[in-house]
Amino acid sequence: MSAFDRRSLLLGGATLLGGGALLSSCPKEPEHGTPPAKDAGGRADADADGQMSLDDVLPTLVAVCERLLPSDDLGPGVREAGIDAYLRKALADPRMKAIKSMTQRGAVWVARAAKKEHGKWFVELSDADKDAIITRLVKGEVKPKGFTPVAFVRVLLALTLEAFLGDPRHGGNKDQIGWKFVGGITWSGRQG
């Protein structure tokens, strides 16, 4: 079933975060036997089940999102919109449990892939090297355990677009920077 194979509720609904496609791409049980890994800026310890905490993986997730919607001469990107604060809040939402779990797995893989290939954490890589890793995920050229690479990128893409174009009350779209980028319309009813 494609992501568009429904008249999503009713129109204008989420396509990248919704439905069983995402859930079925995340195993129910954590991948056991994963040793704790240290991510840049994070702590060395991990949860008992081998999962990294949100604080551990957040810098990596932020760095990926900043490449998915970069800051450049076209205008501000998701960094200026406040992706850090947005992710922290969004992933703490109990309704996002499955998504949080998947992004944590993905972030650990990305951090390790960077370390293995470049001897640096992902956040320390050049933009070109970061993009090369993301490209391999998007093209499915890697076979990580515990998550589907393209689904991981698409979920982060959805969160990135939420941080850029969503209502600022959720912590992103700082000063309506995303809405200004797309023409200056204020979408929230509460704000006029």
Place this chain on the structure above:
Amino acid sequence: MASWDAVVIGSGAGGAPVAQRLAAAGMNVLLLERGKRFTKMQFEDRDEIEWCRRDRFVPSILTDPHTRRADAAGKATPTTDGWISSILGGGTIHMSGFFLRAQREDARLGSRLKEQGTTGHSAIDWAVPFDDIARHYPAVEDEMGVSGIAGGKLAALAEHPMAQRAEATAKKLGLPIERTPRAILTQARPDDDRQACAYRLVCASYGCPNDARGSMLVTYLRRGEGSGKVTVWTEALVTRLEKAAPDRVSGVRVKRLDKGGAEETVTAGTVVLACGAIESARLLLLSGDGFNPGGNVGKHLWFSLYVDVNGWFPKASFPEVMAGSPFIHRSLMVGGKLKKDEAVALGLDRAGMLDLLWQHDNPIHRAERLAIEGGGTLWGRALKERIKAQFTEGRSMLCEGFGESIPHPGAYVDLDSTTKDQHGLPAARLTYAHHPRDRKVAEHLGKTGLAVLKGMGAQNAFVRVGIGETLILQGGTTRFGDEAKDSVTSPDGLVHGIKNLYVTDGGVLPSSMTAPGTLTIVANALRVAEGIVKRAAVRP
């Protein structure tokens, strides 16, 4: 133990009208809704993340999943597919409000397929005379406030200048075109505290803060509660139906989610089931074999066939696209009739209808679609460029197709023995695949939609969804018929073999029709309510 003349389960298009009509006849009615009540003030909000992307209307896949598979051999995976809305007023709260009448031929699906020699289906004709339902259309249209009906009382909604281009193109292509009747008020109704449409930036998928949209909340429910004879319990989940005798339902078991999950039994002289085709079937199945006398509950499932064609209108060539009304407000081929030569070539007698609308303006949704259009994953600078262009240099128009989809043995709902909801109840499992005829219908709608958009001058026109399901337009699972061997309910709406249990949602309609069927669900609900009033002994 509370006792009522009638208990209505579900507050959407099939439930609220019945509650109001029974109350108007003097019955004390309890209306049970598993979702919450939202206020007009809350509908002022246009927060896309909360309303459209975080299960505000539809239960969470984590707590209340359905499951879905393509065929009986497949593994069913969790999904939100099949939920319409879990909120007081149901899907009418945030619907687009396309209120088209069904056609007489829609009710003859069984005979028509026989005439065409189509096999592998389980379609039957409607056992209810079409006119018995159709005679309620004017009253429903009046109550809801349907605008845009030719010769109707309400003026049409303001429309976008591109509507004229659509008219000219349809004429050129020889396609019938008309205004789309919408359950949206164009004139205020002060007595009902309803304002006219304010043409907000986004409409469908959000509640209407003006009460211009004819939701159940501002029509039948408001009238019913106003009479003092309808009591509404929200966050009240019915977990099973109970019987006192083989042919009588005695009441329902209710879990009060707003009261810590406390359970109680509510007794009633009459019970009306209106939870939507999936959830009503699930509740009957959860209640045991005594509620499935002919073994047909959940079978004969249909979803209205859905096709989505997209076209881009750059403002450099079409300066008018950036301004004006959000509504294009035109439907083509209403009634589903085909030209003679097309019918012969396709081997079909009817297909469906098309309507024209702008792509939904939800910004995250728009950007997300750009990112995954064509099956790839666009990101980085390339995505930024596309977003900028898409939002500022033109507008995307959709030509949606709603087609006739036919019931067959491979389309049904049953209980999933392995997946349960947060209350420990088995989830509804959807097994759904299209009948081969559906593919011909979809192909025709897609091809015609493409011709319309290209004829209007669209650039990059393409069929986005070649064949899909409008999962919110669902039915068949409790269909009415003369006999228990191929139906669940009688023409009167009674579950076969049970004298006081009615079903009034879309599940009772045996065929998907060639247009969205919400108006017909309401009309049929009023028809059944009339019968209940005649039959039920009203307590003093």
